[in-house]
Amino acid sequence: MRTKKCLTLAAALFCALPLVAHHSVSAEFNADKVITLKGVVSKVDWVNPHIFIYVDVKDESGKVTTWRLQSLPPMFFKNSGLTKAKLLDGVEATVTAFPAKDGTDDFGFLLKLSYPDGHFYDLGNGAAGPPPPGK
Amino acid sequence: MKFRRSVQALGAAGFGLAAISMVPANVFGQAPNYGPPATSYAVEAARYPDAAKKPTPHMPDGHPDLTGVWHHFFGGIIGKVGDNSVALNFGLSVPHSTAGGAPVFQQKPDPMPEYKAQYMAKVKALDENQVKEDHTLHCMPAGVPRLGPPQEIVQTPKQLVVLYADLTGNHWRVIPIDGHHNADPEAEATYNGDSVAHWDGDTLVVDVTKLTDDTWLGDNGLFHSTKLHVTERLRRVGDTIQYSMTADDPVVLEKPWTITRTLTLQPDTLGEMPPCVDNDAGHYVNLEHHDNAR
Numbered sequence: 077m078r079t080k081k082c083l084t085l086a087a088a089l090f091c092a093l094p095l096v097a098h099h100s101v102s103a104e105f106n107a108d109k110v111i112t113l114k115g116v117v118s119k120v121d122w123v124n125p126h127i128f129i130y131v132d133v134k135d136e137s138g139k140v141t142t143w144r145l146q147s148l149p150p151m152f153f154k155n156s157g158l159t160k161a162k163l164l165d166g167v168e169a170t171v172t173a174f175p176a177k178d179g180t181d182d183f184g185f186l187l188k189l190s191y192p193d194g195h196f197y198d199l200g201n202g203a204a205g206p207p208p209p210g211k
Numbered sequence: 212m213k214f215r216r217s218v219q220a221l222g223a224a225g226f227g228l229a230a231i232s233m234v235p236a237n238v239f240g241q242a243p244n245y246g247p248p249a250t251s252y253a254v255e256a257a258r259y260p261d262a263a264k265k266p267t268p269h270m271p272d273g274h275p276d277l278t279g280v281w282h283h284f285f286g287g288i289i290g291k292v293g294d295n296s297v298a299l300n301f302g303l304s305v306p307h308s309t310a311g312g313a314p315v316f317q318q319k320p321d322p323m324p325e326y327k328a329q330y331m332a333k334v335k336a337l338d339e340n341q342v343k344e345d346h347t348l349h350c351m352p353a354g355v356p357r358l359g360p361p362q363e364i365v366q367t368p369k370q371l372v373v374l375y376a377d378l379t380g381n382h383w384r385v386i387p388i389d390g391h392h393n394a395d396p397e398a399e400a401t402y403n404g405d406s407v408a409h410w411d412g413d414t415l416v417v418d419v420t421k422l423t424d425d426t427w428l429g430d431n432g433l434f435h436s437t438k439l440h441v442t443e444r445l446r447r448v449g450d451t452i453q454y455s456m457t458a459d460d461p462v463v464l465e466k467p468w469t470i471t472r473t474l475t476l477q478p479d480t481l482g483e484m485p486p487c488v489d490n491d492a493g494h495y496v497n498l499e500h501h502d503n504a505r
Contacts, residue, residue, distance in 0.1 A: 103342065104494045124350070124378050124487040137500050148299065149378065158289065158297045177496040193296035198426035 104146070105174035113143060113171040117189070120160045125149055129163060129186055131171055145173050145186035145198050158197055167191055171173040172200070250286050255473045262450035264291030267413075270368060275413050275447040277364045277371065280481050283476040284362070284377055285503065286499065324433055324468035342495055344432070346425060350377050350487035354426030356400035356420050356441050359505030360454040360472045363481040369386070371408055376484040377505070386417055394421050400437055402426060414452065417443040428458050436462035450476035454493065 080146035101107060115133035119142075127150055131143045153159075171193050187200030256262070268276045290300040297477050312360065328333055337344045347353050363374040368388070375382040386406040394405035404422040419441035427433045438462045446453045452474040459467040 103497050104491060121488070123485045123490075124380070126490070126491060146490070148289070149285075151284060152289050152299070153380075154286035154482070156287070156289040156297045157291055176494060178494050180494060183494070186502075195293070196298075198292075198297065198298040199289065200302065201299045 101174070101185055104177060106177050107174050109175055110187065111175050111184065113173070114168060115143065115171060116166060116168050117125050117163050118142060120163050122150055122160050127153075129189075131169075141182055143171075143173075143182045143184065145171070145184050147186045163189075163197075227355070247326055251283065252472055252474070254478055255282060255453075256473065259450065259475050262475045263448050265449035267447050267449055270366065272368045274368075274410055275415075276366055277361075277415065277447055278366045279450075280363045280477040280479065282360055282361075282362045282472075283479075283481070284375075284484070285479065321429070321470045322468070324428060325465040327465050330434075330463045333434065334432045339426075341430070341432060341433075341437055343390065345427065345430070345463055347379055347427075349489045349492060350379055351406075351425070351439045352382060352402040353505065355384075355404050355406075355422060356443075356449055356456045356458055357427055357429055357505065358382060358403070358450075360443075360456070360474055361445070371417075376481050378484070381484050388415070391419065392418075400424070400444055404441065411444075414444050414446040417445070419443070433459045434463065439480045489501060 077175045113131060113133045116130040117129055119130035121130075123126040127147045129145045129147055131145060132140050133143055134140050153199045169189040169190055173188040174187065176183040185200075188196060190196040230322055255339055257326060269278045289297050290301060292298050340373045342348060347357070351484045352358070358377060358390045361373045365372040365374070369390070370388055371384075371386040373384040373386065373424070382403065384403050384406055386408045388408045388410070390407055391485045392405045392407050394401075398421070400423040402423055402425070404419040406419045408416050408417045410416070422435075422441065423438070424435060424437045424439070428435050428439075435458065440457060442459070444453075444457075452471045455465050455469055456471075457469040458464070
C-alpha cells in the first residue's frame with residue numbers, strides 16, 4: 077500500500093521528506109474533501125502524537141457545536157512562535173479541514189485557520205487553499 | 212523499507228531544489244502517507260558544520276566527556292510568515308547545500324535486519340498491519356533500540372544518564388560504567404532493558420539485556436525475541452559522537468544487525484515532550500501509515 081504510493085513522483089518526494097507523525101492522514105480523514113467552518117478556538121490539547129484543536133461553531137439559530145480537529149505533532153511547532161495561548165485568542169476564524177472518513181460528527185483534520193485581520197496559521201501545507209470569497 | 216525505495220528514487224532521478232518545489236500544494240490529498248527518513252541528523256549537523264574538527268573534551272579521569280544534547284526527535288518545520296502568521300514548510304526540514312541548493316540527504320538508509328526464513332512471513336504480516344500491531348502507534352514506549360541514539364547524555368565517572376524526548380513520551384536510562392548489570396535476574400524484562408557500560412579505549416561500549424519483546428527493532432514489523440542483546444558504541448570525535456547500535460537476536464535474526472548515526476552537539480536544551488495520548492484508535496478506516504524513523 078505504502079510502496080505503491082511511493083512509486084509516483086509526488087509521493088516519492090513526499091515519502092523522502094523527513095516528517096514525523098503517526099498513522100497516515102488518509103487512514104482517518106477524507107483528503108478529497110475540504111470543509112469550511114467559522115468559529116472560535118475554545119480548547120487546545122497540546123499532546124503527542126498530534127495536537128487537537130477544538131472550535132466552537134455557532135449556527136444560525138445560535139446553537140454551538142464544538143468541532144474536534146486533529147493537527148500536527150507538537151514538535152513541528154518548535155520555534156514557530158505559534159502557541160496554545162495564540163490559538164486561544166478568542167477571535168472568530170475561518171477554519172478549513174478534512175472531514176473524518178468514519179462518519180464521526182464534528183471531527184476532522186485541521187488545515188488552516190484564517191483571521192479577519194489577514195493573519196493565518198496554515199498547517200495543511202497549502203491543502204486548504206485560499207478562503208472562499210466573502211468568507 | 213518504503214523510505215529506502217523513496218530515497219533511491221530521488222537519487223536516481225537526481226532531483227534537486229526544483230524537485231522539492233514540485234511537491235504539490237495539496238500534499239495531504241495526493242500523498243497522505245508522509246514517511247520520514249532520519250534526516251533530522253543532517254539538519255543538526257548543518258547547524259554546526261565544523262563540529263568534528265573541534266577538540267574532544269575529556270573528563271578529569273581521562274575518558275572522553277560525552278555530556279551534552281546530541282539529538283532531537285524532530286521539530287521545527289512550521290515556519291513564520293510575516294509577523295503573525297505561520298505555515299507548515301517541508302523544505303525547512305531538509306538542509307540545502309550552499310552550491311546549487313540541492314537537498315542534502317546526509318543520512319544513508321539503514322540496512323534491513325536479516326530475519327531467519329521462518330520469520331519472514333511474520334515480519335511481513337506485522338508490517339502490513341502496523342497500525343494495529345505497532346504499540347508505539349498507540350503511545351507505548353519505543354524501547355531500546357528503537358528509541359534511537361542518546362538525545363542528551365549526562366556523564367559522571369561512574370555512570371551515564373541518557374535522556375530521550377520521544378513521540379511516545381520522556382524516557383531515561385541510568386547506565387553504570389565499569390559496573391555490573393543492575394536488574395534483579397528474576398525481574399520482568401523492560402522497555403529500555405538493563406544496561407552496563409565499559410570503556411574500550413576512547414569508545415564507550417554499552418551492553419543491554421533484559422529487553423521486553425513488546426517492542427520492535429524499528430518500523431515495519433521488525434519484531435524480536437526476549438533473547439535480544441543490544442550493543443551500543445559511542446565515540447566522541449570533537450563535538451560529534453559516532454554512534455552504532457548492534458542488535459543480536461539469535462532466535463529470530465540470521466545475523467546481528469548494525470545501524471550507525473553521527474550525532475552533533477546541539478546548542479539548545481532537550482525540551483520536555485508533551486504526553487502521548489492515543490486519540491486515534493477507533494477512527495481508522497484503513498491500514499495506511501508511515502515510518503517514524505528515529
